[in-house]
Amino acid sequence: MKKEIWAIGGGKGGTGKSVISALFAATAAKNGKKVIIIDGDLGGANLHSLLGVSSGKSSLNEFFEKKIPLSETLIETVIPDLALISGDMMSYNPLSVKYIQRLKFYRHIKELDADLIIIDLGAGTALNTIDSFLLADKMVLVTTPEITSIENLYIFVKKIIVRKIKDMLDYEGFKEIDKSILLDIPKGAESIKFTEFLEKLKGLGKEQEKIVSQGLESLTVNLVLNQIREKKYAQYGISLKSVLKRHFNIDALFSGYFEYNESILKLVSGDSDIETVMIDKKISESVNFITKNISSGSDVNFNELK
Ligand SMILES: Nc1ncnc2c1ncn2[C@@H]1O[C@H](COP(=O)(O)OP(=O)(O)OP(=O)(O)O)[C@@H](O)[C@H]1O
Numbered sequence: 001m002k003k004e005i006w007a008i009g010g011g012k013g014g015t016g017k018s019v020i021s022a023l024f025a026a027t028a029a030k031n032g033k034k035v036i037i038i039d040g041d042l043g044g045a046n047l048h049s050l051l052g053v054s055s056g057k058s059s060l061n062e063f064f065e066k067k068i069p070l071s072e073t074l075i076e077t078v079i080p081d082l083a084l085i086s087g088d089m090m091s092y093n094p095l096s097v098k099y100i101q102r103l104k105f106y107r108h109i110k111e112l113d114a115d116l117i118i119i120d121l122g123a124g125t126a127l128n129t130i131d132s133f134l135l136a137d138k139m140v141l142v143t144t145p146e147i148t149s150i151e152n153l154y155i156f157v158k159k160i161i162v163r164k165i166k167d168m169l170d171y172e173g174f175k176e177i178d179k180s181i182l183l184d185i186p187k188g189a190e191s192i193k194f195t196e197f198l199e200k201l202k203g204l205g206k207e208q209e210k211i212v213s214q215g216l217e218s219l220t221v222n223l224v225l226n227q228i229r230e231k232k233y234a235q236y237g238i239s240l241k242s243v244l245k246r247h248f249n250i251d252a253l254f255s256g257y258f259e260y261n262e263s264i265l266k267l268v269s270g271d272s273d274i275e276t277v278m279i280d281k282k283i284s285e286s287v288n289f290i291t292k293n294i295s296s297g298s299d300v301n302f303n304e305l306k
């Protein structure tokens with residue numbers, strides 16, 4: 001079985017990244033895979049509580065501060081074959097992570113022994129978050145249909161594109177040219193200037209243009225909508241996909257959606273547990289549908305949303 005890394009991000013806080021990461025990971029483990037889930041929310045970790053692990057334990061702290069290999073910091077969860085690498089809210093300062101340590105962190109993630117590694121990213125667009133997202137084989141973006149959530153998603157996508165292009169240009173030896181252009185990157189969610197920015201990058205020269213186009217071609221994101229209260233909102237997935245293509249020139253696959261569901265609320269408030277939530281029919285159907293789409297690179301059909 002080929003090892004895969006999935007990163008779950010999206011920018012906005014509270015959209016459901018942690019819940020969805022936990023459901024994906026627990027379901028894959030139940031289906032016989034060896035799974036590791038990483039709480040990449042370095043400053044506000046809460047995955048442990050969703051997975052029945054006491055909050056006292058921290059792995060990332062051991063890794064970053066005590067230099068213990070990442071593979072030795074796995075914590076067992078209530079689900080067999082699902083191990084957790086946990087952040088630590090109390091004693092860990094995410095801003096203190098040095099560049100070299102971050103590189104080591106990414107290398108160790110890739111070396112972990114598992115069939116599936118799921119990284120639950122925190123809110124926001126810190127460099128750690130963007131780089132962890134880009135290292136994944138499957139990049140999953142979670143959003144609710146709320147406008148603020150969608151705007152945050154655009155900002156997130158913009159950051160990953162810029163980072164990816166910069167990495168590629170750096171790697172190919174074009175270290176200097178990006179500096180002035182990167183200053184022009186529009187802030188916020190607007191995208192018109194962003195297309196100009198892309199054109200500018202392309203105008204740098206034939207070779208650079210090729211690098212930029214290849215960089216964008218290799219970026220395919222998987223969209224998951226969450227907290228859908230009425231089916232009509234699920235169609236946002238289709239429009240989001242075309243907006244990402246039109247304004248950001250990247251391919252997005254709409255992998256599916258989760259309805260707003262009271263049993264998820266109970267899980268987060270501690271009145272239920274992950275195993276109970278996993279057997280909720282609606283939830284398990286959505287998890288299976290979405291993860292199958294992500295694995296196979298397939299997409300929601302518009303007719304399925306009617
Ligand atoms: N499908 C859903 N139905 C009902 N409530 C949901 C659903 N998904 C998430 N929630 C609720 O939304 C809240 C946020 O969920 P979660 O912690 O997974 O978000 P997050 O994206 O990981 O947030 P953060 O960025 O702060 O880490 C929780 O209270 C959870 O109960």
Ligand SMILES: [Mg+2]
Binds near residue numbers: 017041046120121
């Ligand atoms: Mg979270």
